[in-house]
Amino acid sequence: MNKAYIIIIIIAVLLGGGLLLIPDPDYVEELSPQQILLDINNDSRFWSTDMIADKIIKQDPSLLLIDVRDEGQYEYFSLPGALNIPLENILDPEWGDYFDAEDYDIVLYSNGDVYADQAWILLKRLNYKNIRVMKGGLNCWAETILQAPVPKQSDPQEAFELYNFRRAARQYFGGGGEITTDDPAEVIQVSRKKKSGAAEGGC
Secondary structure (H helix, E strand, O other), X not given: OXXXXXXXXXXXXXXXXXXXXOOOHHHOOOOOHHHHHHHHOOHHHEEOHHHHHHHHHOOOOOEEEEEOOOHHHHHHOOOOOOEEOOHHHOOOHHHHHHHHOOOOEEEXXXXXXXXXXXXXXXXXXXXXXXXXXXXXXXXXXXXXXXXXXXXXXXXXXXXXXXXXXXXXXHHHHOOOOEEEXXXXXXXXXXXXXXXXXXXXXXX
C-alpha cells in the first residue's frame, strides 16, 4: 500500500478515536485537520540522519532528540542525548514543557518512520512548533551512519565527501548489537552503546 494512503489512514484514526487522548480542548488551541494534511506533505518536517549526526557531534544545544520507542528498546540502543518518551505517553502533561520550548528543534525518532510519524501527528494536532521526524529512523541511521556504503568510482565528488563524513561519524558513534524495526520480523545490526543517564545520550 502507498505510504501516503497509510499516513492518511493514521490521521483519520488519530483524529477520530485518538481524540480521546487529547487534553481538554478548552485549554488547547488545536491545529485543523486540513493544516495537518498540508504539513504532513511538507518534506521540511523530516531531518536526515546526516544532519542529526552532525548536530550531535557538534553538540548543538538547540537539538532535542525524542525516542518514542518503549523503554526496553531505548535502554538497549538509542542516540546520544535522546530523551525517552514512549508513543503512548507522548501527550502526558509532564512532557508538555519540552514541546512548548521554542528554543529547541525537537526531532522524533523510532526504528522506522511509523511510530515517530504517529507522535508527530499527535503533537502537531496540539499545535506544537518545531517538531520534526528523523527520516527513516534508526534503520536509516544504521544504513547511512553505521554502515555507510562506499561510493562507486563513477559517483560525483559530493558522494565521496558525504562518505568521508559518514565514516568519521561512524568512528565517533562506534560500531555490533541489533535493533528491531517497527516490523518485528526485520532486524538491523547496530552498535550497543553505554549511556550514563537518560539525558545522555533519506532512506
